[in-house]
Amino acid sequence: MAHADALAAGVLDLDTLLEQYNEIAYSQVEELLTLANRISQTLSDVTPAREFVDDLRRQLSEGIIPGNRSWWERIRQLPPSAQLAAGIGGATLTAGVVLIASRPVLDALADWRSRRTAAA
Amino acid sequence: MTGPDIQTERDYVEADDAQLVEWAKDDSTAFGELYERYIQKIYNYVYYRTGNHHDAEDLTSRVFYRALGHIDRYTDRGVPFSAWLYRIAHNLVANWHRDRDRRKVVPLDEYIVSGAPTDAPEAVTESLEEHEQLLLSIRDLPPERQQLLILKFVERLSNAEIGQIMNRTEGAIKSLYHRTLLSLRGNLAETDSVHPDKRRRRFSL
Numbered sequence: 001m002a003h004a005d006a007l008a009a010g011v012l013d014l015d016t017l018l019e020q021y022n023e024i025a026y027s028q029v030e031e032l033l034t035l036a037n038r039i040s041q042t043l044s045d046v047t048p049a050r051e052f053v054d055d056l057r058r059q060l061s062e063g064i065i066p067g068n069r070s071w072w073e074r075i076r077q078l079p080p081s082a083q084l085a086a087g088i089g090g091a092t093l094t095a096g097v098v099l100i101a102s103r104p105v106l107d108a109l110a111d112w113r114s115r116r117t118a119a120a
Numbered sequence: 121m122t123g124p125d126i127q128t129e130r131d132y133v134e135a136d137d138a139q140l141v142e143w144a145k146d147d148s149t150a151f152g153e154l155y156e157r158y159i160q161k162i163y164n165y166v167y168y169r170t171g172n173h174h175d176a177e178d179l180t181s182r183v184f185y186r187a188l189g190h191i192d193r194y195t196d197r198g199v200p201f202s203a204w205l206y207r208i209a210h211n212l213v214a215n216w217h218r219d220r221d222r223r224k225v226v227p228l229d230e231y232i233v234s235g236a237p238t239d240a241p242e243a244v245t246e247s248l249e250e251h252e253q254l255l256l257s258i259r260d261l262p263p264e265r266q267q268l269l270i271l272k273f274v275e276r277l278s279n280a281e282i283g284q285i286m287n288r289t290e291g292a293i294k295s296l297y298h299r300t301l302l303s304l305r306g307n308l309a310e311t312d313s314v315h316p317d318k319r320r321r322r323f324s325l
Binding site for chain 1: 148151152155156159160163164167168173176177180181184185188250251254255258269270273274298301302304305308
């Protein structure tokens with residue numbers, strides 16, 4: 001653990017650290033410390049793109065929070081092709097619902113017509 | 121005193137996180153200062169948990185949106201603001217992994233590998249291969265172990281700070297760290313059994 005702290009502080013002296021362990025554990029400890037050293041070298045700092053950082057700062061300062069947008073605003077953010085697909089899908093769904101809902105009415109109308117025909 | 125007057129009175133750069141959080145509840149400049157302090161850290165964390173810049177940007181944005189949206193409800197109950205932010209990031213990354221229901225393939229060419237030890241092309245290639253293998257092995261670890269390694273080696277946090285983020289004691293973090301190293305060593309050894317020449321290189325300083 002001292003090794004990890006030394007890595008974090010940037011003052012690693014592996015030999016000094018290894019002297020703290022007896023010879024039996026030495027090889028195992030050495031392997032783990034070397035592995036930790038490699039992890040430290042491999043997990044290097046990454047820098048976000050300047051444009052991303054600036055854009056996000058601007059959005060945050062303007063209070064633009066995507067989760068707070070209405071469904072209409074979200075749809076307007078979609079590309080035109082997605083808006084068209086959403087429109088067609090929405091119209092089809094609505095037509096289907098209307099058709100299903102109107103079935104009892106149509107059936108009743110057909111029934112009434114057939115009764116009138118029979119009566120005539 | 122009006123808003124701009126208050127802002128000129130406030131020393132945002134010198135203020136500590138707790139003070140900035142209080143101000144940020146009705147002062148966007150204070151939140152901007154918190155943003156500047158943590159954007160790179162959160163981005164780093166998310167990047168290493170997702171493995172690509174595109175998702176790292178998306179999730180980092182969501183972390184700060186959520187923080188901004190909930191900062192008026194944040195109260196310091198022994199968990200500092202930084203730990204609160206990391207917890208948000210952790211939850212969003214966990215959801216991200218769950219939504220995909222799979223581990224995303226790491227585009228290793230995006231990783232910035234530091235410390236290329238020599239100019240010799242073959243040595244650089246070997247070093248890159250080792251870094252890549254190590255990254256893959258880290259990404260095969262359970263999420264909490266990945267989180268620990270990132271917080272320790274990328275964010276350079278102490279065990280106590282990591283404990284606050286992961287909601288564990290300092291001792292538990294030490295223990296988890298030790299077990300993580302052992303596990304990682306085991307995973308690498310399995311790989312080495314397939315490519316025995318790599319082991320010699322990896323464990324020679």
